[in-house]
Amino acid sequence: MEKENLILVSHYCQQTRTSLEFIETLKDYGFIQVLLIEEHNYVQPQDIVEIERVNRLQEELGINLEGIDALNHMLRKVDHLEKELKMLKDRLRIYEQ
């Protein structure tokens, strides 16, 4: 895999004062994917967004990782239902006209 677009975990942790254990835990929970390339750990840019989101939910709302995991599941479900609702509304509009 190309390293160009990846972010070196140790570098990120150093810059943002994030512990390596935290990244490891997020990986264990399946929130992010850590790629091992030439004995160095990397994450993809979209995983940084996820790391920050989890961090905010923990810091600002005091939600633990189990809670965030359940929340992610519910948010995905809500997103799916919202899309389905919009599609059904659009479809209904055709028959109402």
Place this chain on the structure above:
Amino acid sequence: MDFIDYYKVLEIDSKASQADIKKAYRKLARKLHPDLNPNDAEAQRKFQQINEANEVLSDPEKRKKYDTYGKDWEHADAFEEAKRNQRSSSGGGGRRYTSSENYGQQDFSDFFESMFGGGGFNTGGRSTAQFKGQDLNASLSLKLSQVLEDQKQTLDLGAKKIRITIPAGVEDGQTIKISGYGGAGVNGGPKGDLYLTFQVLNDTAFQRVGSDLYMTQTVDLYTALLGGEIKINTLTGKVKLTLKPETQNDVKVKLKGKGMPVYKKKNVFGDLYVTYKVEMPTKLSDEEKTLFTQLSQLRN
């Protein structure tokens, strides 16, 4: 600029203790936090309000000022100035309000700005914490005919312009995130993100459901009865359709791949559904009436 009842915003009594305020703020933050309400501008607006209310009511000095002047906030500065003059002339050490520094570029109300100066979190006890910058929301209007192909657009963000590519097939109400184009971070924290919501205005004769399109096509009675060919307009040009003899009213046909491009799936398209509406002839001539009567008699 209207007065904002911060107690009402936090759903608490004006005599609420600091613990009550903290509890109410946490409860509402859990409900309205932007990470829990993606794509919900109303939740985001309310979240900013509760942040503002918490900023004022959890700070004893700000709360005192707010409670003292309340609805007379417009005169607060004049009162303060008068008080300061009184104290200095009597030799007393007048207390000065230090305006809070503009940390997170928090989008606080004009009311807050007017009473307390630049908006933002007070540094009290949190000065070293890093915060991500504020997420920004913007909307962009496009015509349906513009989203048939990838669109390159330049967004004017005030201080800077950015070029973005909008993938073909983007839907009305769909929001995309542009990372790092939100407000500046706090204390060296990362920048916020820009959430761009698309308004796709239908400038075509088709109705869109997801990536499928729907249309109604009128067919004259004789083509419907005897069969024949008609030409219809699709988004990519005219298409010839063959009608079977005795095609009924409201029959629907599917034209595979003649719908909208599917978002982020190259060369994949939805379908076009055509519903036939048989048009009855009007202003019949005497000869036609005679012939229809004969047809009717043949049937009965």
